[in-house]
Structure formats: structure tokens, C-alpha cells
Amino acid sequence: MRRNPHKPRFHDGAPLLPALLLAAASSLASEPLAEPRWSPNDRLHRERLSAVQESVDSLARRRREIRRTDGLLDLRCNFHAHAGDSTHTGGTPEEILAAARSVGVDVLFLSDHFRPPRDFMDGWRGLRDGVLFIPGSECRGFLVSPERSVFQSMQEPIPEFVRTVNRGDGLIFLSHIEERPDHPMDGLTGLEIYNRHYDAKRDFTGILKLVLRLTDPEQVVELADLLRRYPDACLAGQAAYPQAYLEKWDAATATGRFTGVAANDCHHNQxxxxxxxxxxxxxxxxxxxxxxxxxxxxxxxxxxxxxxxxxxxxxxxxxxxxFDPYERSLRNVSTHVLASEKTEPALRTAVKAGRAYVSHDWMADPTGFEFGGTDGLRMGDERPWTAGTVLRVESPLPAKIRLIRDGLQVALEEGYSLRHETAGPGVYRVELWFDLGGEVRPWLYSNPVYLRPATGN
Ligand SMILES: [Zn+2]
Ligand SMILES: [Zn+2]
Structure with missing residues (x-):
């Protein structure tokens, strides 16, 4: 097992009890189901990419439709999207709108870099050609989607700023967890549980190797052809299990409810x-x-x-x-939100309720995925645990379905569904993995159901 570089470290002289509590929290394993078989750069070769594509095509043929019976819509959303917001962003809002339409994205949560005097809440808002835009910002280590302008509050101390963004149905997520693994979660809606940019940051060697390949005319021709034939698998070559993010999440949800979303972090600048x-x-x-x-x-x-x-x-x-036209980035990873309608208020309500799951849509369309259980229990729900509570997972595609309780795997099933009778309270979440071309890779991460220890009597 790999050592986790993000484990909290203790300072000399720290009181013993908090250290023990922290140690207990950080022993939540959040281990991957399988370690990567190839490095990102090794994935960028013809035989690997074509094997991945074959798996993707054969999965699509095994798809079954699942009709929702709860009246909710499965809306494909992208959080943490940049368009025309900074000098390191190559794409424009018009460009991301066209891409969202062609890919079938329903909702874009924008995350403009903060550039005064511009107020990010003056960005696109509402429906445009069928795509719902919700303005927001990546600022101060958060993704924020307030209901109204917070322009006058940008200098507030963090706890106050969090309260300001939260007003009404404001949303605030911790972003780029690798930069702030010990950041407090107080008052936050949730956190990024995956960030594409983090994968790129981790792949220092791969980027150097790519640069070298760009200096050779034959390799340039080969790369251009691979990008044309296997665009999604090429961009996803860097994708890895976001262990540091999931550990933070598993630790935080032990005591609170925090919605996990995917950071697309697209800029169209690769x-x-x-x-x-x-x-x-x-x-x-x-x-x-x-x-x-x-x-x-x-x-x-x-x-x-x-x-x-x-x-x-x-x-x-x-x-x-x-490498990253918006179509490809938007397909790379998204957050599916189960909402009553495609409006900003309904989206905010559903996200706060934790009715969402994250998926790498380029591998397969996850629409129809369900995680719930006994007595109408649904993803995001929190209730006291009772004996006999059964959890159920339904997937539109056959996958390796793992059920995780308090950060540890408690069940693993291969197929379209999983049924598990719970043995006790816990925070339960689900991951689905595929074998793609001989490598087992993560496809989908659900939000948890929170079955808390019964209190009283
Ligand atoms: Zn940026
Ligand atoms: Zn960003």
C-alpha cells in the first residue's frame, strides 16, 4: 500500500488526545480498488489507447436503461469551469456554451477567477440555448456560487466570508484539496472530491516526456493521429484515484454532511x-x-x-x-445532480441535499445510476441507523461496484447491482470501477447516505 503524503502531521508537544482522535480519523483508508497499471505517459500509446476504446465500445453495448421512479431529473453538470475569465484561460463563454450543447451538458457552474473591478456575479446567468449557467468564482481556496453579489465581502475574514456566501441558498466548496488538506470544513456545502487539474499537476514526468515527444516529427504525427482517434482517452491519460481528496471527505463526513462534486477545472489551455x-x-x-x-x-x-x-x-x-477543447473536458468528468427541475433554485436545493454523483462520462454515460435503500432512503439522506437497513445500488452498465463504509470497503460486487444489509451505522458511499483495456480504473463516485448511530435511550 502506498504511503499517503497528505496524512496530518503532529507537532511536538501537541496534547495527546486530539492527536489520537486525528490519527483515528486519518486511518480512514480510502484506498483505491486497484493501483494504476501504467503511467500517464505510457497510456498515451496506440495499443493502450485502442484497447481502452474497445472496452468503452463494448461497455456501451451492454448498457441497460434505468427509469427513475422518484420524478427527479438526472442533470449533467460541470462545476469549476473557466471561460474568458483570466489570462491563463484560452476559451470563451460562447465556446463553452457550444461545447455544452454538443456534449449534452445541462448546467455549468462557472468559477471565474476573481478580477476586480469585475463582479463575477455579472457573468452569464440563466438558460442560454438550453444550458443553465450559474455564475460563481474560484477564490480564496473555495468554489463559490452565492445567490447575490458578495463583491463587497471579498476581504472578510474566512469564517465571515463563508457565512456571507451561504446566505439564502449560496453554495461554497473547498477546492484544490491538495493545497489545503487540513483546511476546516465549518459552514461549507462540500468539497471537490476530484479535480482534473490536480492530475495534471501530479504528472510532472509525463508532461516532460510529452514535451520531448513534441520535438520529434514522427512522434508529432503519431500524437496528432492518436488525439484525433482517441481524444477522450488521451485527455484522461493523467486521471488517477483522488485519494487525498477522498480521505479528506471521508474524515469530514464522519461528523457532518458535505456534498462531493467534481472539479472539471477546464480552461481550454492545454x-x-x-x-x-x-x-x-x-x-x-x-x-x-x-x-x-x-x-x-x-x-x-x-x-x-x-x-x-x-x-x-x-x-x-x-x-x-x-488536448482539451471544451467538448473533451466536459466529457472528461462531471457531476450528475438529481433535481426536481432544471432551474437554479432546484439545483441549489439538490446539491445541498447531496443528491449527486461524480463520473467520468467519456467512459460511459452513467445516467440512471441509483444509490439508496430501505424506506425510501436516497443518496444524501441522513437518519439514525436501524437494524435491517438494506442499501441498494443500480448501475446502467456492468461494473465493479464497491460499497465503502467510513472510508473502508465493506462489499464488492461485479455486475449491474449491489445489495447490502448494513451491520451498523456509518457513512456509506459507492465507487464504480471499470476494466478498461486491462487496467482497472475508477468511473463513478456517489455521494453518501449517512446512517448515524441512534442517540438517546
Ligand atoms: Zn485557473
Ligand atoms: Zn480553476
Missing amino acids: VFLVKKLDDDTALIGTVVDKDEDMRKVKALLRPALRRLLAGHKPGDVVVRLD
Whole structure:
């Protein structure tokens, strides 16, 4: 088992009791069902990508329809989306709208970087061509979707700021957990349980290897073809089990209710460029980098580079490989919210209630997924545990279904459904995994049902 780098550390002289409590909380394992078999860069090869695509196609043929009987809509939402909000964002709101329509995204929770004097609540709001926009911001370590402007409160101390955002049906999530694993959860709606950008940040070696591949004309042709044939699997090559996020979540839900959402963190800025400087030198970077921020590569180190640059003028863009157009990012990961209607108030209510699950939609459309149990128990519900409580999972696709209680796996079933008679109270959540081309990878994460110890008598 891997050591977890995010385990809380204790300082010398700390009182013994809190340390023991923390140790108990951090022993929540949140271990992956399977370790990755290949590195992100190893996944970016033809035979692996085509094997993944074969699995995806064969899964689609085994799909069964599940009709909801609770009258709720399964709305495909993307949280943590950037469009036209900063200098490191390559895409525009018009572009993300077109992508959302073509992919079938119902709702976009925007997360503009805070750039005064602009008020992020003045961004797109309401239905546009069938896509519901909910304005918000990524600021101060949170994703916030207040009901009204909080522009005058941006300097407030954190606890006050949290209260301000929460007013009415405001939403506030802890973001980028890897940067703040010990951040308090007080007053928050929930947290990111997956963040695509975190995967990219972790894949330092893979990005270096990719840069090297971009200096070789044959490899550039090969990469361009792989991106064309297997666009989703290419972008998802970096995806990993978000253990640090899930540990934080499992620890927090032991005492509170916190909705888990996926951070898409799309910017449309993973567009890799090779620019010619002179016959022996290239600049490699992305579409949002200034020349001085790009990596300088010399033909002395990479002789193939000379062939790549031949026949071009200094300043020419010789290679342009687009990894993350919005269509692809939006398919990469989303949060499905079970709401009574496609309106902002209904979405806010459903998200607060924890009626949501996260999935990598490019692998398979999860619509129809259900997690609930005895006496109308539904995802997000909190009630005292009683003996005989049975939990049920229904999946539209056959998967490895694992039931997790307080961070530890208590049941594993292969197929379309799982039924489990609970042995005691606990915070129960579900993960679904697929075997894709010989590698077992996570597909879906549910929100929990909270079966608390009965109090009194
Ligand atoms: Zn950003
Ligand atoms: Zn972001």
C-alpha cells in the first residue's frame, strides 16, 4: 500500500488526545480498488489507447436503461469551469456554451477567477440555448456560487466570508484539496472530491516526456493521429484515484454532511505549441504562455528537432496539438445532480441535499445510476441507523461496484447491482470501477447516505 503524503502531521508537544482522535480519523483508508497499471505517459500509446476504446465500445453495448421512479431529473453538470475569465484561460463563454450543447451538458457552474473591478456575479446567468449557467468564482481556496453579489465581502475574514456566501441558498466548496488538506470544513456545502487539474499537476514526468515527444516529427504525427482517434482517452491519460481528496471527505463526513462534486477545472489551455526560434531552437509551451515563459529546446539535445523546424520561418508555429477543447473536458468528468427541475433554485436545493454523483462520462454515460435503500432512503439522506437497513445500488452498465463504509470497503460486487444489509451505522458511499483495456480504473463516485448511530435511550 502506498504511503499517503497528505496524512496530518503532529507537532511536538501537541496534547495527546486530539492527536489520537486525528490519527483515528486519518486511518480512514480510502484506498483505491486497484493501483494504476501504467503511467500517464505510457497510456498515451496506440495499443493502450485502442484497447481502452474497445472496452468503452463494448461497455456501451451492454448498457441497460434505468427509469427513475422518484420524478427527479438526472442533470449533467460541470462545476469549476473557466471561460474568458483570466489570462491563463484560452476559451470563451460562447465556446463553452457550444461545447455544452454538443456534449449534452445541462448546467455549468462557472468559477471565474476573481478580477476586480469585475463582479463575477455579472457573468452569464440563466438558460442560454438550453444550458443553465450559474455564475460563481474560484477564490480564496473555495468554489463559490452565492445567490447575490458578495463583491463587497471579498476581504472578510474566512469564517465571515463563508457565512456571507451561504446566505439564502449560496453554495461554497473547498477546492484544490491538495493545497489545503487540513483546511476546516465549518459552514461549507462540500468539497471537490476530484479535480482534473490536480492530475495534471501530479504528472510532472509525463508532461516532460510529452514535451520531448513534441520535438520529434514522427512522434508529432503519431500524437496528432492518436488525439484525433482517441481524444477522450488521451485527455484522461493523467486521471488517477483522488485519494487525498477522498480521505479528506471521508474524515469530514464522519461528523457532518458535505456534498462531493467534481472539479472539471477546464480552461481550454492545454493546447501545446512548438514555435520556431531559429533553425536549431524551438520554444515549447501552451497557447496561453508568453514566449518568455515557454521552454527553450536546442537541436543539440534533440537532433530530430532540426527536421521539424526545416522549411519554416522564425516565429512560425510548427506544431499545435489541442488536448482539451471544451467538448473533451466536459466529457472528461462531471457531476450528475438529481433535481426536481432544471432551474437554479432546484439545483441549489439538490446539491445541498447531496443528491449527486461524480463520473467520468467519456467512459460511459452513467445516467440512471441509483444509490439508496430501505424506506425510501436516497443518496444524501441522513437518519439514525436501524437494524435491517438494506442499501441498494443500480448501475446502467456492468461494473465493479464497491460499497465503502467510513472510508473502508465493506462489499464488492461485479455486475449491474449491489445489495447490502448494513451491520451498523456509518457513512456509506459507492465507487464504480471499470476494466478498461486491462487496467482497472475508477468511473463513478456517489455521494453518501449517512446512517448515524441512534442517540438517546
Ligand atoms: Zn485557473
Ligand atoms: Zn480553476
